[in-house]
Amino acid sequence: MPEGPEIRRAADKLEAAVLNKPLTDVWFAFPALKTFEQRLIGETIERIETRGKALLTRFSNGKTLYSHNQLYGVWRVVEAGEVPQTKRVLRVKLQTADKAILLYSASEILLLDDDELAKHPFLLRVGPDVLDLTLTVDEVKERLLSTRFRRRQFSGLLLDQAFLAGLGNYLRVEILWHAGLSANHRAHDLTPEELERLAKALLDIPRLSYNTRGSVDENKHHGSIFSFKVFHRAGELCERCGGVIDRTMLSSRPFYWCPHCQK
Numbered sequence: 001m002p003e004g005p006e007i008r009r010a011a012d013k014l015e016a017a018v019l020n021k022p023l024t025d026v027w028f029a030f031p032a033l034k035t036f037e038q039r040l041i042g043e044t045i046e047r048i049e050t051r052g053k054a055l056l057t058r059f060s061n062g063k064t065l066y067s068h069n070q071l072y073g074v075w076r077v078v079e080a081g082e083v084p085q086t087k088r089v090l091r092v093k094l095q096t097a098d099k100a101i102l103l104y105s106a107s108e109i110l111l112l113d114d115d116e117l118a119k120h121p122f123l124l125r126v127g128p129d130v131l132d133l134t135l136t137v138d139e140v141k142e143r144l145l146s147t148r149f150r151r152r153q154f155s156g157l158l159l160d161q162a163f164l165a166g167l168g169n170y171l172r173v174e175i176l177w178h179a180g181l182s183a184n185h186r187a188h189d190l191t192p193e194e195l196e197r198l199a200k201a202l203l204d205i206p207r208l209s210y211n212t213r214g215s216v217d218e219n220k221h222h223g224s225i226f227s228f229k230v231f232h233r234a235g236e237l238c239e240r241c242g243g244v245i246d247r248t249m250l251s252s253r254p255f256y257w258c259p260h261c262q263k
Contacts, residue, residue: 002069004052004166005210008131010075011048011055014101017077020044021096024080028109029091036063036111045094052126052165056117057094064117065092066110073106130166130206140164140199144187155183155250158202166206169253173231175201177240182262183250230256 002010026040040059049056055075057065067073073091078084078100088104095101103109110120117123127143128135143149149163157163158172167175176183179198187195229239234247234256243260 002053003168003171003209004050004129004131004206005171007053007055007069007166008050008210011050013077014055014057014075015045015048017099018045018094018096018101019048020046021099023094024097025093025095025100027090027093028111029089030109033109033111040094050131050166051123051129052161053168054122054126062113064112064114066108066112066117066120066123067092067103067106068108068122069106070108074104076102076104078102126161126165127163128165130164130171130203131210135203137196137199137203140202141195144195144199150188151186153184153186154181155255159251159253164202167202169255170228170231171206171209172253173256174229175205177230177257177262178205180262182257183255230258232256 022042022044023040026037028034028037039061040063044060046058046060049058053070054066054068057067059065069075072088074088076084080095080098080100082100084102086104090102090104091106091109092103093100110116112120128139143163149157152160154172154176158167158175159169161167172183175198178201179194181190181194181198185194187198190198230245233245236245237243238245238258238261241258241261243258245256245258247254247256249255
């Protein structure tokens with residue numbers, strides 16, 4: 001499943017295609033959204049926000065399209081009027097004079113006003129987004145040490161969108177390697193230096209991934225520019241200490257680490 005950096009880059013691509021251009025055609029697959037099709041003609045998309053793995057497409061009339069790709073959803077940018085050959089099921093079409101953005105296969109799609117958006121269960125539950133540049137290291141440390149999260153092992157905590165939105169398995173693996181910590185550590189047990197190192201890595205690694213990766217293939221969610229230190233490198237040597245990188249399963253996901261320097 002794509003993680004926060006991949007979702008944000010997908011939003012960037014959508015914005016580049018249709019931002020601030022009047023909509024000439026709008027189509028929704030779900031009957032509950034059909035009444036909004038004509039109301040959105042002539043409106044513009046003002047911005048596309050990400051909240052972890054959810055996209056919020058903001059229209060000029062105050063409505064917001066909430067969509068969550070989950071496992072199978074994918075957005076595509078095409079020329080206006082183009083009908084791609086695909087086995088995926090089209091859910092949303094938002095078209096301008098020259099480009100269209102198409103959402104396939106997603107099942108969680110809603111059109112909401114601001115009050116409804118503020119009450120959405122996922123958005124109420126999700127934590128701060130790791131790609132939000134206003135989020136600071138001190139705020140992450142405070143979150144790590146909060147009563148809610150301080151005694152939870154990092155193996156599960158770093159996959160919990162309620163802690164920080166946009167984290168996922170490859171980020172969990174790489175963050176813990178950069179922080180020199182094992183998956184069974186808890187914030188409660190860390191020294192101030194370890195806590196600082198982890199909080200920095202929780203922001204730096206997702207932002208580095210977002211800023212440096214190339215284009216993302218929908219079937220290969222991880223680009224080639226960002227250099228993995230341990231993810232998918234079982235049996236290779238750790239570049240920090242020369243130990244052998246190992247692989248196991250934690251929280252039902254493959255986990256990679258260096259047992260020599262992540263004790």
